[in-house]
Amino acid sequence: MLRYETTGLYGEGLLEGDSFDRGEISLAAERLQARFSSGELGFVNCPDIDPEAIEAWAATKLQEGWTDQVVIGIGGSSLGARAVLHAADPEHLRGLRTHFAENLDPETVDRLFSGLDPRTTLVVVITKSGTTIETMSQFWIAWRMIADAVGEEASHRHLVGITDPEGGELRKLVERHGWQNFSVPPNVGGRFSVLTAVGLVPLALAGYPIAELLQGARQVRERHAADLAGSWGMAAAEHISLMREGVDELVMMSYADRLSMLVDWFCQLWAESLGKARNRRGETVHVGITPIKALGVIDQHSQVQLYMEGPRNKHVTFLEVERFERDRVVPVSPALPDGLSHLQGRRISEIFAAELAGTRAALRREGRPTSRWIFSEISPRTVGSFLFSWQMITAMAGELLEIDAFDQPGVELGKKIAHGLLGRVGHAEFARLGQPAEEDLADPGILLL
Amino acid sequence: MLRYETTGLYGEGLLEGDSFDRGEISLAAERLQARFSSGELGFVNCPDIDPEAIEAWAATKLQEGWTDQVVIGIGGSSLGARAVLHAADPEHLRGLRTHFAENLDPETVDRLFSGLDPRTTLVVVITKSGTTIETMSQFWIAWRMIADAVGEEASHRHLVGITDPEGGELRKLVERHGWQNFSVPPNVGGRFSVLTAVGLVPLALAGYPIAELLQGARQVRERHAADLAGSWGMAAAEHISLMREGVDELVMMSYADRLSMLVDWFCQLWAESLGKARNRRGETVHVGITPIKALGVIDQHSQVQLYMEGPRNKHVTFLEVERFERDRVVPVSPALPDGLSHLQGRRISEIFAAELAGTRAALRREGRPTSRWIFSEISPRTVGSFLFSWQMITAMAGELLEIDAFDQPGVELGKKIAHGLLGRVGHAEFARLGQPAEEDLADPGILLL
Numbered sequence: 001m002l003r004y005e006t007t008g009l010y011g012e013g014l015l016e017g018d019s020f021d022r023g024e025i026s027l028a029a030e031r032l033q034a035r036f037s038s039g040e041l042g043f044v045n046c047p048d049i050d051p052e053a054i055e056a057w058a059a060t061k062l063q064e065g066w067t068d069q070v071v072i073g074i075g076g077s078s079l080g081a082r083a084v085l086h087a088a089d090p091e092h093l094r095g096l097r098t099h100f101a102e103n104l105d106p107e108t109v110d111r112l113f114s115g116l117d118p119r120t121t122l123v124v125v126i127t128k129s130g131t132t133i134e135t136m137s138q139f140w141i142a143w144r145m146i147a148d149a150v151g152e153e154a155s156h157r158h159l160v161g162i163t164d165p166e167g168g169e170l171r172k173l174v175e176r177h178g179w180q181n182f183s184v185p186p187n188v189g190g191r192f193s194v195l196t197a198v199g200l201v202p203l204a205l206a207g208y209p210i211a212e213l214l215q216g217a218r219q220v221r222e223r224h225a226a227d228l229a230g231s232w233g234m235a236a237a238e239h240i241s242l243m244r245e246g247v248d249e250l251v252m253m254s255y256a257d258r259l260s261m262l263v264d265w266f267c268q269l270w271a272e273s274l275g276k277a278r279n280r281r282g283e284t285v286h287v288g289i290t291p292i293k294a295l296g297v298i299d300q301h302s303q304v305q306l307y308m309e310g311p312r313n314k315h316v317t318f319l320e321v322e323r324f325e326r327d328r329v330v331p332v333s334p335a336l337p338d339g340l341s342h343l344q345g346r347r348i349s350e351i352f353a354a355e356l357a358g359t360r361a362a363l364r365r366e367g368r369p370t371s372r373w374i375f376s377e378i379s380p381r382t383v384g385s386f387l388f389s390w391q392m393i394t395a396m397a398g399e400l401l402e403i404d405a406f407d408q409p410g411v412e413l414g415k416k417i418a419h420g421l422l423g424r425v426g427h428a429e430f431a432r433l434g435q436p437a438e439e440d441l442a443d444p445g446i447l448l449l
Numbered sequence: 450m451l452r453y454e455t456t457g458l459y460g461e462g463l464l465e466g467d468s469f470d471r472g473e474i475s476l477a478a479e480r481l482q483a484r485f486s487s488g489e490l491g492f493v494n495c496p497d498i499d500p501e502a503i504e505a506w507a508a509t510k511l512q513e514g515w516t517d518q519v520v521i522g523i524g525g526s527s528l529g530a531r532a533v534l535h536a537a538d539p540e541h542l543r544g545l546r547t548h549f550a551e552n553l554d555p556e557t558v559d560r561l562f563s564g565l566d567p568r569t570t571l572v573v574v575i576t577k578s579g580t581t582i583e584t585m586s587q588f589w590i591a592w593r594m595i596a597d598a599v600g601e602e603a604s605h606r607h608l609v610g611i612t613d614p615e616g617g618e619l620r621k622l623v624e625r626h627g628w629q630n631f632s633v634p635p636n637v638g639g640r641f642s643v644l645t646a647v648g649l650v651p652l653a654l655a656g657y658p659i660a661e662l663l664q665g666a667r668q669v670r671e672r673h674a675a676d677l678a679g680s681w682g683m684a685a686a687e688h689i690s691l692m693r694e695g696v697d698e699l700v701m702m703s704y705a706d707r708l709s710m711l712v713d714w715f716c717q718l719w720a721e722s723l724g725k726a727r728n729r730r731g732e733t734v735h736v737g738i739t740p741i742k743a744l745g746v747i748d749q750h751s752q753v754q755l756y757m758e759g760p761r762n763k764h765v766t767f768l769e770v771e772r773f774e775r776d777r778v779v780p781v782s783p784a785l786p787d788g789l790s791h792l793q794g795r796r797i798s799e800i801f802a803a804e805l806a807g808t809r810a811a812l813r814r815e816g817r818p819t820s821r822w823i824f825s826e827i828s829p830r831t832v833g834s835f836l837f838s839w840q841m842i843t844a845m846a847g848e849l850l851e852i853d854a855f856d857q858p859g860v861e862l863g864k865k866i867a868h869g870l871l872g873r874v875g876h877a878e879f880a881r882l883g884q885p886a887e888e889d890l891a892d893p894g895i896l897l898l
Contacts (some may be wrong), residue, residue: 362866
């Protein structure tokens with residue numbers, strides 16, 4: 001079971017009603033539906049992917065004696081699989097040890113590749129374009145390492161490419177060398193790709209039950225897709241309405257360590273899809289709701305003071321779990337000190353739930369908008385439903401804002417400057433933009449140490 | 450070396466000048482100095498703590514054959530040591546294996562305590578009040594586990610308490626059983642306590658050079674404390690001035706994995722100190738700047754789209770490192786594909802630096818305020834300087850806002866409701882507040898799966 005509830009969005013004078021009427025939400029749903037029907041947007045069809053081919057291939061790999069996989073990708077090519085794997089019960093995973101080569105911190109890169117056994121490691125490289133700097137530079141290190149250990153010819157057996165079916169530099173390499181490979185549907189963008197080979201292949205290799213993940217997504221779609229203006233559309237309208245009232249920060253606070261990386265996945269989806277300078281008519285709008293990751297109960301001791309007393313610009317949405325897989329009891333002997341005796345004999349899960357309820361109620365009483373995502377348990381099905389639901393809410397929110405939720409034009413300039421600074425041909429003008437501005441050079445800053 | 454620079458705060462029409470004149474900043478500095486002189490605020494003196502007693506004690510423990518420490522604490526009783534330890538070069542640590550028992554997730558708690566060897570594990574329990582629910586409930590589990598393994602009498606040798614020197618329930622236990630213990634100075638609050646026994650004892654047991662950490666803090670204090678209105682006061686004034694212009698989010702984006710937990714430490718310090726409903730005159734102000742954690746380069750592929758194109762409410766401050774301890778080179782053979790050949794033979798650290806420079810320059814060119822914390826290298830000295838500098842900037846920001854930066858009244862209600870729900874005597878009225886409001890019960894939410 002996965003349920004979504006809002007509390008305190010209305011009734012405190014915050015929202016008199018959505019800033020949208022039902023008619024507007026229905027029109028947005030129609031526009032989105034048309035983009036699904038035309039094939040422009042493919043993520044809606046991802047739950048129909050047949051897991052059997054991937055699972056069968058992964059089973060073969062396990063039989064071949066591989067021990068580790070290093071998954072090389074960044075952003076949408078990494079976050080989905082990382083988040084779902086982090087949400088898995090580690091005792092139930094019976095696949096390859098999985099390492100993600102994501103950040104380009106030179107110490108992290110060196111430590112990761114120094115610790116792998118190249119003879120039994122599969123390299124799964126994921127980039128749709130085939131030119132992602134972070135991914136290709138690490139892939140080149142990985143390939144060299146393996147070729148040095150087992151020889152050029154045998155190295156090809158270690159390599160698995162996940163990329164565009166037709167174009168791009170990685171596709172060319174895959175074809176030239178005959179590497180094992182999977183395709184990313186061209187109509188599915190990176191941050192919407194967790195339920196394609198991008199997420200499913202590393203997960204299957206790690207021993208994760210991808211069929212159940214897809215099933216959860218399919219079931220939630222069956223229940224709600226016929227009425228996009230209903231549940232998902234209403235949720236999207238509430239978020240946008242709050243934004244228009246100045247509530248432009250959405251804190252997602254997980255009360256479960258295993259769900260904490262789903263928040264990172266969500267943060268990319270929400271920020272990159274909805275943070276846009278222009279709408280579809282070309283008007284400058286600078287919209288966006290800042291997603292903020294929080295973890296209960298830890299952030300009760302760090303961020304909740306700000307959420308309770310600071311500016312009224314936060315909506316806190318809680319990720320809650322009704323049943324955990326493991327638990328402990330606070331011992332009754334020796335007796336606990338005064339003022340804590342009510343904890344004796346309590347399960348940790350009960351105390352955890354009381355902390356969550358206390359924080360949620362306190363924010364509610366303070367007139368801060370809150371909502372809840374309630375997981376009956378953390379299972380592949382509830383996780384799949386969660387992922388698909390947020391993809392739909394995000395797409396509906398984009399339609400309500402009349403922006404393109406599926407591009408990311410704002411990251412191009414930084415990329416081009418980086419290429420320029422590294423000497424890419426034709427990028428000298430961008431290299432110049434990467435030099436300090438004159439007024440910055442005039443101020444040397446503060447030498448602290 | 451540690452240096453702070455701002456770029457693009459002025460000159461784009463964002464800040465015409467600080468909203469404070471030098472006279473106001475000087476007055477704030479005088480008020481803060483008076484609170485230091487009176488002994489009301491003790492964190493300014495923490496760098497003078499003599500590390501030798503703690504180091505000598507920790508050395509004894511290492512000789513006694515302990516293998517692990519489990520550090521039980523939450524928020525300010527945990528974040529400092531966790532952040533500093535995460536910033537350490539793991540190859541240089543020669544102490545106990547360190548486990549933090551912080552979050553109350555029942556699966557995490559059970560997995561942690563199931564994995565420890567109680568015969569050779571030290572339990573370091575940290576709570577100033579002695580009544581922190583999360584800490585004391587986990588401590589009770591730890592103590593029982595050890596007493597069951599080695600007997601009640603021998604268990605006392607495993608326990609180390611860090612708490613108030615005079616009062617509180619943990620102090621009573623420490624005295625009654627004769628546990629090893631250290632004191633938290635009463636005039637140093639949790640989020641300002643990393644340079645007291647709270648941070649230093651676990652760090653010393655882990656083999657971290659605490660003397661160098663303190664030295665870094667002392668050196669930056671020596672250089673700047675005589676002129677609080679200068680560097681730290683100016684930095685604080687810039688942050689508050691930006692807030693008053695609507696820039697109420699401070700993104701701290703670390704381009705170094707080892708520095709990433711310093712951002713979590715900072716997020717508590719900044720949010721809990723400055724997020725306040727009322728000022729010192731009792732007027733309702735609801736101030737605060739939302740701290741947001743980001744990690745480069747990963748968040749270039751997740752959050753930078755929002756930072757570049759979304760609302761103009763973000764100040765991005767970069768944590769930069771000039772020299773890393775390890776590195777790799779992108780191989781020159783086989784040849785890289787077209788459009789990536791400029792990466793061949795480049796060090797990963799060069800590519801990483803270009804990505805950072807590209808992102809910073811792009812934000813700058815887009816008129817978004819940015820600043821830089823430049824570490825010559827990640828060392829105990831630069832880390833100590835960073836910690837102390839932010840404590841001072843935060844304290845100065847509190848003075849400029851005329852709020853109490855050292856309390857956290859907003860978390861009391863949630864705590865009391867949690868106690869009420871768990872049946873604490875005298876808390877029935879709070880238990881009632883924890884029940885769902887009538888209008889919430891009327892709306893069952895959306896059943897997604």
